[in-house]
Amino acid sequence: MLENEIKKSQVLLLTMKKSDYPKKHFLLLKAFSKASTMTCYVTLSKPADSLIEELDKLKLKSQKFHFIDAITKTVKSAENTDQCSFVSSPTALTELSMTFSDTVVNFNCDNCLVEPLSALLVYQDINKVLQFAQNLITKVRVSNIKVSILVFEDDNKQLVKDLHMFVDKAVKL
Numbered sequence: 001m002l003e004n005e006i007k008k009s010q011v012l013l014l015t016m017k018k019s020d021y022p023k024k025h026f027l028l029l030k031a032f033s034k035a036s037t038m039t040c041y042v043t044l045s046k047p048a049d050s051l052i053e054e055l056d057k058l059k060l061k062s063q064k065f066h067f068i069d070a071i072t073k074t075v076k077s078a079e080n081t082d083q084c085s086f087v088s089s090p091t092a093l094t095e096l097s098m099t100f101s102d103t104v105v106n107f108n109c110d111n112c113l114v115e116p117l118s119a120l121l122v123y124q125d126i127n128k129v130l131q132f133a134q135n136l137i138t139k140v141r142v143s144n145i146k147v148s149i150l151v152f153e154d155d156n157k158q159l160v161k162d163l164h165m166f167v168d169k170a171v172k173l
Helices: 002-008 018-035 048-057 093-106 117-122 126-143 157-163
Strands: 011-016 039-043 065-069 084-086 111-115 146-152 169-172
Touching (some): 002 146, 002 169, 011 018, 011 126, 018 039, 018 111, 018 146, 039 093, 084 093, 093 126, 117 126, 117 146, 126 146, 146 157
Parallel strands (some): 011 146, 011 169, 039 065, 039 111, 111 146
């Protein structure tokens, strides 16, 4: 069961086919809602407002999530709120990393979800994406919290293969 894997593994790699995402995304939301007190949700493909709507439709407490939204500011201005921190764009990996560190501390996050990491491949080469992932994983390990990283397996098989060296466990959804 996904909820148990999220609770057990400090660094979890989640893989799925891109075509399965619309059907399985709600499973991720439910599992994190149950497994965590506060989840830092790094969204690299959907605006946080869409995710909050999705949580509300599923009758899950959106207050159990603090979003780091790397998408919204690419199309409109946005101010940080109690529930969401905005990053200028998915290309701003240093800003994203710093916002991640601040969010984990300031919002007492016990778990993190980064999804989909493979979306960064639109903006960065694979080595930059791996370096970014390794940096986040190190922060998580030092902070003694947990992270799950979702990657679409059909985006880049090499990325999935290389991420295995950094994670404790991999689960195919």
